[in-house]
Amino acid sequence: MSSISAMPAPPSSDKRWKLVDAAIKRHGRAGHSLIECLHTMQECFGYLDEQGLKYVATALNLPLSKVYGVATFYHIFSLKPQGEHTCVVCMGTACYIKGAPQILAALEEKYGVKPGETTKDNKLSVLTARCIGSCGLAPAVVFDGDVGGKMVSSDALKRVEKWMNI
């Protein structure tokens, strides 16, 4: 490895940057830890913003183009903020043939959001997943990280409605 410059200062005084810093240092600022560092940043902030990507690029001594290339290649990374709550509808094969598209349609009809979109009041983001491996309980929907199995549209709407009324 070429000589590494001094660690840059984090973009803000937000304490969450300390966790990102720890991830960067854990791997000795090696370029191959980029994906690990982006995971940590997304866990801390919910998404990857431009100044964060620039920061990681400098810290790992990588061109910003490469960091951006990786951040946009992988589906898990999001470059825009999510709503307060996320509802992830699994669209794996088992869920698909057992009614996941109907759940998505019901969510769209009620809240006017397509997969990947967030409601205007920023309360709800609807996302899809390729397969969360809960095929035995298809169709599955993940409500803020909590997996619900054997869902029908009305169940899913009920769970989401609870968030919307707060």
Place this chain on the structure above:
Amino acid sequence: MTAEELNELIEQEVEANKLFVHSINVCVAAGCLSSHADQTLDALKKEVKAKGLDKEIKVKGVGCMGLCAAGPLVEIRDASNAAQVMYQGVQGEHAEQVVASAGKQSVQSLVCDTSIPFFAKQVKIVLENCGLIDPERIEEYIVAEGYRALQKCLQELAPTKVVEEVTKSGLRGRGGAGFPTGLKWATVAKAQNKQKYVICNADEGDPGAFMDRSVLESDPHRVLEGMAIAAYATGANRGYIYCRAEYPLAVKRLKNAIKQAERVGILGQGIMGTTFNFTVEVRLGAGAFVCGEETALIHSIEGKRGTPRPRPPFPAQSGLWGCPTLINNVETFANIPPILRKGGAWFASIGTEKSKGTKVFALAGRVSNTGLVEVPMGMKLREIVFSLGGGIPDGKKFKAVQTGGPSGGCIPEQFLDMEVDYDSIAKVGSIMGSGGMIIMDETSCMVDVAKFFMEFCKSESCGKCVPCRVGTSQMYDILCKVTDGTATPEEIAMLEELCDLLKSTSLCGLGMTAPNPVLTTMKYFRNEYDAHIQGKKCPAGVCKIKAAQEVLV
């Protein structure tokens, strides 16, 4: 950890468990957890304590018991570890009844009948510890003969002998392609580099497959043991587990297992008092299906975009950071410890002529018993679907089994009596794949299913080679037209041509196999394509036919 220390640990663990008359095992794998098994476990622990039975009854979390649809599953075992009863759908409110039934009359309303074929016809090698041991405690794995195979290798077998034993077993890669594992190991072992790597592919990307997830969540140490044996046999000293970020519980249990193994000296430097060193690190995937392809996976571990590269050179010659690298799938590694413990000949005695051992299948879709089953290679497809799977619910008619995910195909009724192994599945145009089996009934439209998979491949194509990037997109467009009822016969001819083109010119497996769902549905369900194109209707009533709607208006 030396052999004596290992034995000491086993004795301590056995001694500590001596007083327990019963154990209540609660499944805490992802399936049952989403049915709130964690609350069940807490309630049972509290109940045992409240009744002052905590010296007699041990309540513990265990791995997957298989029948995910009936979760949370709870099993009561006696001091000799023989099963008394299995309960299904156990919630916190049932705790009192369940605890009271230990060693007594079972709670009839909760009983899950384990004499049904779903349980009775399974042969467990990979899943032998699942549902029995606590995945978060290395001691339980060690008592269940864990790390004995590694110990045997290090003390009694030269690396070449280990490779020989794996070759003798006839084990083939469980990730999908079925490449002979022994041959792969031998190639890496022969490479002259000082630095070599072992990678466990835990990027289970096929939608509808959750075998690896279950193994990682239920018995993580077995995978580590398999990797350590592989490292010893091939001369590697570093390992990576590339696991999907979508499996947070599997990642957590793996990291925990690595820490425990390091603590007792089973991983690290000078393992079991020998000169063998091996360290393992978990690397997270980030939601790219193509990273299941080995060269793409290697790029991803290196922190790059997960794009594949042409082979050769194969990773066995030039892999991670240009060094010889052994890549095997989770289930392949999980088969290694029992093979070394019981011998390659024992493993080769199970299964068919060219596919040895067992295979774990994930049954899902329109089938009564959804969950995980492990059966010997060569079991008839009909037996898996109708006997173990319990057939199709709601009196519906069977239509097809989809195997191999987006790279596989749909197997129709006429092949139900086929013996399931690598070669017979390939013969009918599908692939074994990693083991996902999605059962479809008459409510599924096969053209819609083909479109579903093509949308998947189109979106997951990494974009590096033109046939895959543009071809999947064009195929998807035509399939959309078919399901719209607006496709022409010429476009169907073009669809067939594209299938051929992608198969023969794509850079990696993703593009080469992407046409499989289309090819098999066109071959076996041509009538459904014709109904959409000529009859302007969808026989299953799934697709919204544009033309018909316009006529109605």
